[in-house]
Amino acid sequence: MSHLSDYPYAFTDFFGSGTPCVFKTGPSWPIAVGPESQKIVRAARPIYSNHLIAPTWLETAWAISARLDELQVNWNTINPLAYANAGEAALICDFVITIGVQPRSLAYAAAVAAANAIHEILQATGFPEIQVAFIESVYRRRSGPQLMSFNPLFDSVGIPALRKPFTPTLGLAIAPLKSPHLEGTGGLFFCPNTEEGDKGVAVLTCAHVTHPPPLFENKNYTRKNDTQPREDIILLGTGSYDNAVMAIMKFIGDQTIAISTWEATLVRLPQPTDDEPKGITSKRKELMDLITAATNKIEDANQLHAEVTKHFTTTASRVIGFVLHCAKIEVGEHRFMYDWSFIQMDEDKIEWKEFQRNKLFVGGNKTNVDWVNYMFPQAHDRRDFHMPEDMLLQLKDYVPEEEFRNPQNLDIHNVRTLLAVKNGRSTGTTYGRVNGLESITRHYSEHGVAQIALEYIVCGYDTVTAKNDKFSNVGDSSSFVAGRDGRVIAGIIVIQELRRWWWFH
Template sequence: MDVNWSTIDPVRFAEKKESEGESPIYLWIGVLPGSLSFGRAQDAAVGCQKILRTAGFPDIEVSLRESFFFKSKGPRLFKDDGDVLDIINGMVDIRNPFTPSLGVQIAPGDESSHEGTGALYFRESEASGRILLLTTRHVALPPSRPSSRLYSRKDPGSGQRNNIIILSDKAYKKAADTMLETLEAQQSRIRRSESFVKSFGEPTEGESPENIKKREHGYTSIAGARWIIKDVNKCQNEIKSWEPPENRVIGNVIYSPAISVTSDQCIEDWAMINIDPDVIDLETFQGNVLYLGGRFSHGDWKRKMRSSVPDFKYPFGRLFPAQGVVSLDELCYSNQQDPEGTNHFMVFKQGTATGATIGWMAGIKSVIRHHDVTGSRRTSMEVAVHSRHDDGPFSAPGDSGSIVVDGRGRIVGMIFGGSGLGTKKFADLTYITPYAWLEERIRKAFPDSFLYPTKQVEDWM
């Protein structure tokens, strides 16, 4: 008989009030859920017992259970609250891909080249310790799988796990390559600085103050480069074991409604991920904060955002809190203006493909026709985000799931797609699901859930 078994464990079962003496040994055989009827399970158990008796083990019993084998230990994500020195020397940028800050770079465990972005963290309830992560269904459960049925696995013991990993293969390689490039740059910096110091010769009595200061500057540069090299080497050692995708598992999909266009003409495309215990250090976890480092300096952020949000503030630690929700009415009737005086809603996001980007959102909805793999077509009305002048595209493939916020950190929506020529690697227009609408859908499935509390930023620039 062909049995899809997963594990075989020798165990003893005992009741608390059982009489003296050892209980019998069982071979506890795990079989894939739904793969064996009760009758066939009985036949399989009898067959196993015959084999055991023939082999000289007549006293061993056989019991079958439904179960999967999975690796329970995922990576421990780095803390997302870099100290002052990390910010000054750029280590916060190098470490960020390995932290839980938004947008966290994710991919399905069995399709690790299919990258996307995590949107927001939730607590399942006050009583539950589970941390949930929102994203789109087409990221968590790729198009290669049926999208027309509800997916639900809220009970950890039910059904097959669909694992989610941090960093697609491409994203992991990019982060690792950045470390190598940083090491090369700092080693080059040391060589240049040593040559610079050598050009002044040995210190002499009566040397000019200017030469003394320049030599000290060279030594300081060498010391700074060596410090960065030490930190990068430490980071490299910490992520060596992360390279295989199975070692980057951070959780699994527990719920996702079928992709559909609802009666109010919105596309429903979302999924909830349960983050495995011990993946996030709750002592240092900042909650729903977007990382603003990388592409723009803090001066760029202030200049670009203050044209529409005069009181925009930049967090010293580069972690911008997402809190509050923009209502559906305000999405359509905003009084924010772009530099030309046109009413627009200024927003930004952090995503896997394009990093931190800034865009404008018009109040009039766009009409989208969705074509799926079966050839069927559906039409929906969606909110579009336009790129900001010469800043480049607002999103690209891989940014699906990114959360979009306004200049005050209020949650606007989640990216689910874009439009443009297929030959381009970016979107001309980006489309988002309004969070105020999505929140109602989430509450129906998780009635006691709430956004994970965000730590308050104390230092602003």
């Protein structure tokens, strides 16, 4: 029998997140009746400084973590969140502390005991109505040809998204040459040298991307001179390359099917005459234009495929640079995790006239219409409205931490929040909302508990269609999170530490 069988709502409380619930306190949440009983998708919502617990939250959270340790609970996250049914504005729970535990590590009885202990802490601080949930989750870390140029303005519709993976455009899908299956994302460009005319560019990413454990020892590393062996980094690891090539082939197949459909419809139209109805003439022209456009797209995609398979098939041909510096992964003085690394780009890999610098591609799996509908959904909240030119969002400055707690954007439910966007190796472009209170995360190494740190989480941006997409997934590590105005949200601690380097606008 499953260890989750004692709690009747193990698979319905947090349906859609992929995380079963061991136990939750408080009133039961609504479920659908009958065969659709597991089809109500739950969506996490941020909590901000207007909540009464905000001034004492961190003190309370640390007390909870200490109590869990006393009870020997193998926890990895303590998240303060609100929850609603995806696509709905009304909350089903305005504050629930979700505690992530190692899978199969917490029995039902132990979860009930731990929840009661936490309830005592909440009762003592004046918040007995806050619910507590234990959910199962695992914290997961995660010279050849010149790279292609990227200018969406001059490409056929659909081609920019196919071309982007083979260009030095944020976010870059990257991996160590020695372990190309361990993939991550390149997040931001910096200038390591301030000398005029120096084109040196470094890519900021995570230390666990360039030095993935347990293959590398967790320590500071710097390549100080050319006599040291290079630790090469490639663009597109094994999975990313395969996915990018398959996307081109699927695009060609889809366009071919579309042409066949339009041609079949065109054959059914009568032969042109001088006095034919205007509607038939318009329909014929529409179909012929569609066929011509699709034929051009197929030609462009075939050309792209030929260039990719000719120049980028091997991992060695996709080397873009080397590890310049990798910091030791550790918790800093402010209790946030320091996990960063610099990749020195090979200068001859970049077509400098076409280099987009720190512009984040927010297209691909998202459109201009998506940008308006989810980043500026309220007509009265468009004082700073803009459409990223060619779906390239210029990154600039960073969002101060106090704005996390007092956000100014309005989401699809007309609720104040800090809206976010990122482009990562695994999930592409996704939208999210930043939580206003810190979470505590415990990171596990191969040999047990490693470190405990503070983090801000970004909730997946549920839509009115009740689709609750994840904001990120394994492989998206180091994809920089930005606000809708281009200010950086993720990595602000690291960016402040790196002021001696030029942020490459």
